[in-house]
Amino acid sequence: xPFLFLKYLQPTHYFRLCNKSGFSVFPVAEELPESVTSKLExxxxxxxxxxxxxxxxxxxxxxxxxxxxxxxxSFEQLTVQDNYxxxxxxxxxxxxxxxxxxxLLSLHNPFTECxxxxxxxxxxxxxxxxxxxxxxxxxxxxxxxxxxxxxxxxIIPTLNRYHYLKDVLKDFEHQDYSNFEIIVVDQSDAFDEAxxxxxxxxxxVIRQQEKALWLARNNAIRAAQGELIALSEDDVRIxxxxxxxxxxxxxxxxxxxxxxxxxxxxxxxxKERAFFAVASQFATGNAMLYKSVFQQVGxxxxxxxxxxxxxxxxxxxxxxxxxxxxxxxxxxxxxxxxATGGLREMGSWDAFRxxxxxxxxxxxxxxxxxxxxxxxxxxxxxxxxxxxLSIFPYQFKKNKxxxxxxxxLSALLLPxxxxxxxxxxxxxxxxxxxGPLIVTLE
Numbered sequence: 001x002p003f004l005f006l007k008y009l010q011p012t013h014y015f016r017l018c019n020k021s022g023f024s025v026f027p028v029a030e031e032l033p034e035s036v037t038s039k040l041e042x043x044x045x046x047x048x049x050x051x052x053x054x055x056x057x058x059x060x061x062x063x064x065x066x067x068x069x070x071x072x073x074s075f076e077q078l079t080v081q082d083n084y085x086x087x088x089x090x091x092x093x094x095x096x097x098x099x100x101x102x103x104l105l106s107l108h109n110p111f112t113e114c115x116x117x118x119x120x121x122x123x124x125x126x127x128x129x130x131x132x133x134x135x136x137x138x139x140x141x142x143x144x145x146x147x148x149x150x151x152x153x154x155i156i157p158t159l160n161r162y163h164y165l166k167d168v169l170k171d172f173e174h175q176d177y178s179n180f181e182i183i184v185v186d187q188s189d190a191f192d193e194a195x196x197x198x199x200x201x202x203x204x205v206i207r208q209q210e211k212a213l214w215l216a217r218n219n220a221i222r223a224a225q226g227e228l229i230a231l232s233e234d235d236v237r238i239x240x241x242x243x244x245x246x247x248x249x250x251x252x253x254x255x256x257x258x259x260x261x262x263x264x265x266x267x268x269x270x271k272e273r274a275f276f277a278v279a280s281q282f283a284t285g286n287a288m289l290y291k292s293v294f295q296q297v298g299x300x301x302x303x304x305x306x307x308x309x310x311x312x313x314x315x316x317x318x319x320x321x322x323x324x325x326x327x328x329x330x331x332x333x334x335x336x337x338x339a340t341g342g343l344r345e346m347g348s349w350d351a352f353r354x355x356x357x358x359x360x361x362x363x364x365x366x367x368x369x370x371x372x373x374x375x376x377x378x379x380x381x382x383x384x385x386x387x388x389l390s391i392f393p394y395q396f397k398k399n400k401x402x403x404x405x406x407x408x409l410s411a412l413l414l415p416x417x418x419x420x421x422x423x424x425x426x427x428x429x430x431x432x433x434x435g436p437l438i439v440t441l442e
Contacts, residue, residue, distance in 0.1 A: 001015060001016050001024075001026075002026055002055075002058055002072070003051075003086045004078065004083055005083040005086065005087050006087075007381065009087065009091060009095055009098075009099065011374065011378040011382045012370045012373075012374045012378055012379070012382045014281070014319045015061070016378075017316075017319070017320065017373070017374075018073070019319065019320050019321065019322040020320055020321060020322060023071045023072070023073055023322075024072045024073065025061060025071060026057040026058065026061060026071055026072050027060055027061070027065060027069050027071050028053075028069070028070045028072055029053035029054070029056040029057050029060075030053065031070045032060060032065070032067075036060055036067070036131055039063065039129075040056050040059045040060060040063070043055050043089070045085065046082045046085060046086075047078075047079050047081055048079065050075075050076045051078045051079075051085075054086075055086060057072065058086075058090075059128075060131070061277070062277075063128055063129065063130050063131045063275075064130045064132065064276055064277040065131055065277075065278075066253055066326055080113060081115075081116040083116075084119075084120040085120045087099060088120050088121075088124075088125065089123060089124075089125060089126050090125065091125070093125070096117070098385075100113060102381075102384075128272060130274075130275035130277075132275075138248075138252065141248065143247060143251040145247050145250060145251035146177065146247050146251070149179050150179070150226065150227050150247075151179055151180065151226035151227060151228070152180040152181075152226045152228045152229075152230050152243055152288070153180070153181050153182075153183055153220075153225055153228070153291075154182045154232055154243075155183050155185070155217060155220040155221065155224070155230065155231055155232065156184050156185070156232050156234055157184075157187065157217055157233070158184060158186050158187065158188065158234040159186075159187045159188055159211060159234075160188045160189060160190075161188075161234045161338055161340070162192060162195055164338050165195075166195075167237060167336075168232065168233075168234060168237060168238065169182070169199050169203075171237055171238045171239075172201055173201060175240055175241075175242065175243050175244070176241055176243075176244055177244040177247065180226070180230070180243060181202045181203070181204060181226065182203045183203075183204045183220040183223055184203060184205050184206070185206045185208050185216035185219060185220050186205055186206070186207055186208065187208045187211045187212070187216060191207055204223065206219060206220065206223065212302075212305050213306070213310070214302050214304055215302060217231070217299075217300055218299040218300055218302075218439065221291070221299060221441065224291060227291055227292075228247070228250075228288060228290055228291065229288065229294070230243060230246060230287070231287045231289075232286065232333075233284070233285035233286075234338075235336040235337065235338035236286065236334060236335055237333060237334040238286075238334075239332070241330070241331075242333065243288075245330040246258040246287075246288035246328065246331045247288070249276075249288075249326055249328040249330065249331065250288065250290075253276070253324065253326045254324070255324040255325060255326045256290050256324055256325070257279065257282070257288070257289040257290075257293060257318060257323060257325035258289070258325075258326055258331060259283070259315075259326065259327050259328060260283070260286030260287055260288075260328050260332060261273045261274075261286070261327065261328065261329045261333075262283060262285065262286055262334075262335045263332060263334065264334075264335055264337065265336050265337065269329055269332055273329060276327060276328065276329065277326070277327045278325070278326065278327070279315070279319075279326055279327040280327070281312060281327075282311050282318065282325065283311050283315075284310075284314075285335070286332070286333045289318075289325075293318065293323060295440070295442075296321055296323065297318055297321050297323070298317070298438040298439065298440050298441070299438060299439050299440070299441055300314055300438075301313055301314070301436045301437055301438045303365060303368060303431050303434070303436060303437050304365045304368075307364060307365035307366075308362075308363045309351055309363075309365055309366050310365070316369075316373055351363055352366070352386050352387065352390035353390050354420070357416075358416070358420065359420065359423075360420055361417065361420035361421060361424055362386070362387070362390070362421075364424050366424075367379055367383075367424050367425055367427075367428035368432060370382050371428060371432060372436075387417060388409075391409045391413070391417075
């Protein structure tokens with residue numbers, strides 16, 4: 001990444017890595033078109049010209065630049081003060097202080113660190129506004145891909161969630177694009193084949209005895225008749241233009257992956273996700289991609305079976321391959337977050353919150369993912385950043401005062417937390433030794 005201090009704040013972010021061709025995601029600032037640079041804020045307060053350019057490049061990506069121009073292959077080392085200036089602009093002051101503590105504890109020059117931190121104290125955090133709002137260009141765009149009417153295969157694994165599955169299947173009955181099939185991989189204990197007969201949809205039901213989410217998706221992809229794969233879930237709600245919006249995004253940006261946006265039930269799309277951008281994550285609950293992508297990067301890694309972040313790992317493989325993936329706010333979906341069924345039955349609410357007190361924290365597959373792609377040091381930095389915030393239950397993850405309290409609770413519960421983390425690290429080491437379980441799509 002352009003600024004060294006991002007390793008403390010985003011240690012396992014996709015964009016920390018270069019793709020297989022050796023290029024980063026960040027556009028060379030001097031090569032950006034005027035229509036883009038006019039929407040960026042030139043900051044001449046940095047000590048070096050390179051830092052100013054890197055800041056412009058960072059802004060471009062954060063504000064939704066999805067161009068195909070030249071990107072940086074490497075970054076110059078910047079001054080400590082320029083790094084503090086940068087993180088003060090884009091991160092909360094509490095995180096700036098966190099970086100200072102990390103630097104001091106890792107035996108960097110305390111005088112240099114404290115002086116740079118102090119000299120940048122006047123820098124205020126800036127808001128990120130998109131380069132271009134969703135405008136007439138998108139609205140008036142006539143998609144040749146939609147006109148060609150390709151077959152889309154929608155994949156939905158389900159486990160003991162017929163009540164929720166019914167709602168999303170009804171949503172699919174009202175899609176404004178009709179050439180699609182739905183492949184449901186049903187792993188429910190009380191399998192109900194008659195459940196599917198009431199829907200006016202082309203549904204291919206695959207009965208799977210083993211409760212295995214990634215096996216289910218892999219088998220469905222193999223069975224898919226469409227040249228495009230849409231990935232959905234059994235506890236989401238979608239709009240009538242969900243399929244067509246994904247298709248339009250692929251065509252509009254000449255992309256191979258359209259990564260849809262989630263937002264919790266009863267809320268709105270987060271501001272930072274409400275515009276098109278280079279996708280920095282991939283979620284199997286809301287995406288569309290060409291089937292050929294799986295031929296390029298392989299199917300889902302079954303090391304994540306019954307655990308978390310299998311979709312994030314797949315998304316990183318896509319990124320490293322240099323495949324264009326666009327975050328698509330139009331093809332959004334409501335995340336119902338069903339309290340039962342699915343991965344809830346496997347023992348966790350999310351990647352860092354196990355359902356049992358002495359269970360590994362984070363889920364071992366998370367550390368397997370972090371260590372495999374980002375290395376042990378970055379994995380440890382991710383633990384340091386995320387574990388204290390995960391002490392409180394999932395329902396309180398957006399409650400900032402409780403998250404702060406969670407940091408202090410981590411200190412009080414240190415022996416137990418250390419046991420959880422050590423257990424997770426051990427189990428992830430076994431996964432590392434076994435290696436990925438990725439099959440190529442023929």
